[in-house]
């Protein structure tokens with residue numbers, strides 16, 4: 001019997017998993033001299049350390065900018081703010097993801113994402129543009145943009161012309177895919193850019209960023225709550241799934257917490273099974289992600305101290321200078337005669353006439369080491 005070999009060709013639709021950005025400009029350099037168009041209509045603002053491009057035109061009209069860009073397989077991700085107005089045909093933004101001309105007023109071929117239309121059904125819409133005119137709607141978003149606002153937008157395109165639109169309602173929001181479409185009429189491009197149309201009252205109401213730049217999660221504070229517990233506070237809420245015992249390690253000893261309490265969305269309490277090492281030790285923290293899984297903590301090492309209880313005679317006045325001549329200041333030198341790390345926090349120093357707290361913060365005095373107390377430590381250093 002002859003073997004019948006059947007070759008089955010399965011058609012698998014191309015998944016939109018593009019990983020590379022087709023175009024980015026974060027405007028950090030506050031320089032758009034590499035863009036072409038109505039450059040004088042634009043300036044910059046900085047919000048939380050992030051630079052945004054700001055249209056600040058003098059009167060009603062249109063303003064556009066373009067820049068050479070040839071990548072078409074990947075994604076365009078950007079921020080757009082239609083600041084507190086209801087977009088319309090007279091107040092809208094058109095993002096030209098692909099264009100064969102630098103001037104969007106010409107008879108271009110390409111693809112344009114529209115933000116703003118008459119009526120109240122405003123959503124992001126991707127159009128094919130042929131000879132400068134809309135030539136078919138490739139996909140239609142669902143996020144309501146009829147009231148303007150802040151939007152993070154990502155448009156993906158693969159080599160076959162499969163498009164996808166993802167939107168979030170804020171700069172650092174989590175984008176969600178909301179529409180797809182297929183159009184491969186044009187598969188190459190020369191320019192990226194945008195064109196805004198506006199009335200006089202909206203001439204300064206457009207903001208952009210063509211790269212999403214979210215501050216990473218960081219350690220805001222770490223300190224001992226007691227001899228076996230460390231509080232760590234992050235700069236933003238974390239993903240609880242990434243709070244694993246193995247992500248927190250103390251050296252020396254390679255100690256991991258035995259349990260972790262989560263008193264708030266941005267702080268943890270690491271509970272260790274025994275007292276932490278006395279003196280100074282390092283806490284290594286790895287693999288913590290923010291609650292939106294958008295940024296990951298850079299591997300961080302924090303040096304902490306665990307002070308020990310003092311005993312009578314541990315701290316002595318080793319030396320002092322009273323009523324010195326000239327410009328010299330009085331000083332008192334304290335010595336830690338013990339072999340343990342001690343804390344001078346809340347210790348008081350005085351004489352018959354006065355009594356002062358040395359420090360209301362942690363003030364380490366290392367084993368067999370000195371702390372010199374003076375009202376003018378700079379002068380003291382220059383003399384001794």
Ligand SMILES: [Ca+2]
Pocket residue numbers: 025026027028050051052209210211213
């Ligand atoms: Ca930026």
Ligand SMILES: [Ca+2]
Pocket residue numbers: 025027029030031032033034
């Ligand atoms: Ca630049």
Ligand SMILES: [Ca+2]
Pocket residue numbers: 086087088089116117118119120121122146
């Ligand atoms: Ca509208």
